[in-house]
Amino acid sequence: MNTATHLKRLRVHRALMTLLVLTVGVTNGAWGQSTPAPSDTALIALGQQLFQDPRLSADGTIRCASCHRPDKAYADGRRVAVGVYGRASTRNTPSLASIGRSGDTSFFWDGRRPTLEQAVLDPFINPVEMGLRDDRVLLSKLTADAAYFTAFAKRFPGTTTPITLIHVAAALSAYIRSLDQRTSAYDRYRSQHDLSTLSAQAQQGLIIFSGKGECAQCHQPNGSPVALTDHAYHRTGVGLGAVEQNLPALTQDVIERSLQGTDIGNRVATHADESQLGRFNVTRNPADIGMFRTPSLRGVALTAPYMHDGSVPTLDEAIDREVYYRSLQAGRPLNLTVREKQELRAFLEAL
Numbered sequence: 001m002n003t004a005t006h007l008k009r010l011r012v013h014r015a016l017m018t019l020l021v022l023t024v025g026v027t028n029g030a031w032g033q034s035t036p037a038p039s040d041t042a043l044i045a046l047g048q049q050l051f052q053d054p055r056l057s058a059d060g061t062i063r064c065a066s067c068h069r070p071d072k073a074y075a076d077g078r079r080v081a082v083g084v085y086g087r088a089s090t091r092n093t094p095s096l097a098s099i100g101r102s103g104d105t106s107f108f109w110d111g112r113r114p115t116l117e118q119a120v121l122d123p124f125i126n127p128v129e130m131g132l133r134d135d136r137v138l139l140s141k142l143t144a145d146a147a148y149f150t151a152f153a154k155r156f157p158g159t160t161t162p163i164t165l166i167h168v169a170a171a172l173s174a175y176i177r178s179l180d181q182r183t184s185a186y187d188r189y190r191s192q193h194d195l196s197t198l199s200a201q202a203q204q205g206l207i208i209f210s211g212k213g214e215c216a217q218c219h220q221p222n223g224s225p226v227a228l229t230d231h232a233y234h235r236t237g238v239g240l241g242a243v244e245q246n247l248p249a250l251t252q253d254v255i256e257r258s259l260q261g262t263d264i265g266n267r268v269a270t271h272a273d274e275s276q277l278g279r280f281n282v283t284r285n286p287a288d289i290g291m292f293r294t295p296s297l298r299g300v301a302l303t304a305p306y307m308h309d310g311s312v313p314t315l316d317e318a319i320d321r322e323v324y325y326r327s328l329q330a331g332r333p334l335n336l337t338v339r340e341k342q343e344l345r346a347f348l349e350a351l
C-alpha cells in the first residue's frame with residue numbers, strides 16, 4: 001500500500017471511530033454516558049492509569065500528566081508545551097481543572113472538538129505531544145499489556161475486545177471530569193452567599209470584574225456550576241500582529257487543505273503562523289481569523305504563562321493586557337488604577 005492510500009485509510013478509520021464515540025456516547029448508557037456517574041470508580045481509576053502512563057508515547061517518556069500537572073491546575077507552567085523527543089508545540093497547555101463543571105461543548109483553543117471523548121484521543125497521535133504513528137499503535141500497546149487487558153475486561157465485561165478507542169476515551173474522560181474536587185474561596189462565597197469568604201481586596205476585585213472591568217461579559221462568574229467562560233470565541237489581539245502581513249497566503253493555504261479534527265490539531269501544533277489564525281482553522285470563515293475560545297479562569301493563579309501561545313508570562317501582565325485590549329475593542333478606555341488591578345488579581349486568585 002502506498003503512503004497516500006495508507007493515510008487515507010487511516011483517516012477513514014479515525015472518522016469512523018469518531019462517529020462511534022459520538023453515537024455510542026449518546027445512546028449506550030452502560031458505559032458511554034457523556035457524563036459518567038461519579039461513582040464509576042473503576043472507570044476513573046482506569047483513566048488515571050492511562051493519564052499517568054509514559055509507555056503510551058512514542059519515546060516512552062511523555063504522559064498526559066507531563067503537561068497536565070496537578071500542582072499547576074493541570075497546565076504545565078511552560079510557555080508552549082514540550083512533548084516527545086523534546087519537540088515544542090505552538091500552543092500553551094490549557095488547564096483541565098474546569099472541565100468537570102464547565103459544561104463545555106468545544107475543546108482546544110480553537111474549539112475543533114465538540115466532545116471530551118474525542119479530545120482525549122488526539123494527544124496520543126499529535127506529533128509534538130505523545131507522537132504515536134496512529135491509533136492502532138495505541139491499541140496494540142494496551143492490548144499487549146496483561147494488566148490493562150485484565151482491567152479493561154473487568155470494567156467492560158462480556159465484550160470480546162475490551163480494549164477499544166471508545167473505552168479508552170470513556171476512561172480518560174471520566175478521569176478528567178473527576179479532577180477538580182477543590183472548593184475555592186469563590187465557590188464558598190457562592191454556596192454560602194457570604195462575602196466574608198473573600199478577602200476585602202478580592203471583594204473589591206469581584207466588583208470590578210463584574211462592573212467597571214467588564215471581564216464578566218466573557219468570563220461569566222455566574223451559573224451553577226460556575227464556568228467562568230461564555231463558551232464563545234473572541235479576537236484577542238494576541239499573536240496576530242506577527243502574521244498579519246502574510247494573511248492572504250496563509251488563509252488560502254488553510255482553505256485549500258480543509259483539514260478536520262485531529263488533522264487540524266497536528267497541523268497547528270507544528271505551524272506557528274497557522275496556529276495564530278485560531279478558530280478560522282476550524283470554520284474557514286474570515287470573520288473567525290484570530291478568534292480563540294474564552295478560557296475558564298478557574299485556578300488561573302496557577303497556570304502561568306497565559307494565552308493560547310503562552311506569550312504573556314505573569315498574571316499581572318495578563319490583567320494589564322486584557323484591560324488594555326478589551327478597552328481598545330470596546331472603543332473606550334477602562335482606566336483602571338494600579339490598586340484596582342491589584343484587586344482584580346486578588347479576585348482571580350480566589351478562583
Ligand code: HEC
Nearest residue numbers: 063064067081082083091092093107108109119120123129
Ligand atoms: C506535550 C504536552 C501535552 C501532552 C503530553 C498532553 N497534552 Fe493535552 N494539551 C496540550 C496542549 C498544548 C493543548 C492545547 C492544544 C490546542 O488547543 O491546540 C492540550 C489540550 C488538551 C485538552 C483540551 C482542553 C480544553 O479545555 O480545551 C484535553 C482534554 C487534553 N489536552 C487532554 C490530554 C490527554 C488525555 C492527554 C494524554 C492522552 C494529553 N492531553 C496529553 C498539551 C499536552
Ligand code: HEC
Nearest residue numbers: 213215218234236238292293294295306307308318322323
Ligand atoms: C470579549 C471577551 C473577553 C473579555 C471582556 C475579557 N476576556 Fe479575558 N480572555 C478572553 C479570551 C478569548 C482569552 C484567550 C485569549 C488568547 O488566548 O489569545 C482570554 C484570556 C484571559 C486570561 C488568560 C487565561 C489563560 O488561561 O491563559 C486572563 C487572566 C483573562 N483573560 C482575564 C481577563 C480579565 C481580568 C478581564 C477583564 C479586565 C477579561 N479577561 C476580559 C476573553 C475575554
